[in-house]
């Protein structure tokens with residue numbers, strides 16, 4: 272079975288490629304390398320000990336997408352390609368809407384033309400907006416607080432409509448919570464351009480001394496210690512969720528949505544403490560103002576994924592912190 276992995280050179284994509292190959296699938300990576308480095312591919316090949324087929328492709332360009340589908344016998348698509356920075360999406364919303372929606376439409380059009388019926392979509396817990404209650408379940412109301420989130424929300428809607436129109440399709444929407452950690456080898460991981468927006472890459476760069484201090488965005492939330500609570504999930508567990516989703520899509524038609532999280536909420540201070548303890552390093556921090564658009568608490572009820580896909584996250588917070596640190600140390604040598 273040949274799976275096209277759009278955005279396959281990115282943080283989640285590269286880990287997903289490994290898990291798919293380990294599970295016996297052939298993988299084609301399509302990526303425009305706008306937010307990933309070409310040498311990720313070499314490192315992926317080092318891990319899996321074979322060559323990976325890679326297309327440098329812009330999924331917003333239908334001609335390029337059509338050409339890829341005409342050349343390759345694709346059985347299913349896992350669509351991860353997209354812009355993903357919440358803050359940036361508020362500054363350049365049109366780029367986000369154009370990029371994230373056009374690419375999905377192009378892939379779906381090519382799938383229609385070449386009779387490919389299986390599709391897994393990378394969505395986000397961001398579609399729950401400001402949660403009214405936690406843990407979050409798939410059937411809870413959705414809304415968004417930023418353009419990036421709306422692109423996920425709109426893509427989900429497009430997929431529902433497309434599924435209604437074509438009963439042969441099998442679509443799985445995965446709502447990710449907060450992926451952190453890295454592959455155990457230390458060869459791939461999250462490598463954001465510039466100053467990181469997300470908590471774990473920020474922490475690892477403070478721990479190396481590259482950044483002076485972590486700002487904790489608010490300690491007056493209605494949470495156990497006042498800092499924001501999230502559901503952090505090891506990126507390898509998340510990647511394995513995609514394998515289960517693909518297997519499921521080959522056996523079922525229609526559309527289904529699954530949360531991929533651990534079901535546990537950790538505060539920012541929990542993460543700092545766990546990181547320091549797991550790696551025996553210091554992470555100096557200061558308490559700063561709340562970050563605009565942040566919510567107090569967000570964690571998953573992932574029981575549907577457990578029940579239907581037979582998937583659950585296996586790695587604990589200590590392992591996530593260890594692997595993130597291991598990767599950061601390799602990453603310094605690579606950059």
Ligand code: UFG
Nearest residue numbers: 395396397468469470471473486487488499500501539565
């Ligand atoms: N935080 C800090 N300091 C930092 C960075 C983050 O205190 O320097 C805090 C945030 O305030 C929040 C927590 O750490 O409480 C996690 O923040 P992240 O930026 O790592 O993650 P978010 O939960 O804000 O956002 C993530 C993804 C989004 C996705 C969202 C879905 O980055 O793409 O989860 O819930 F939309």
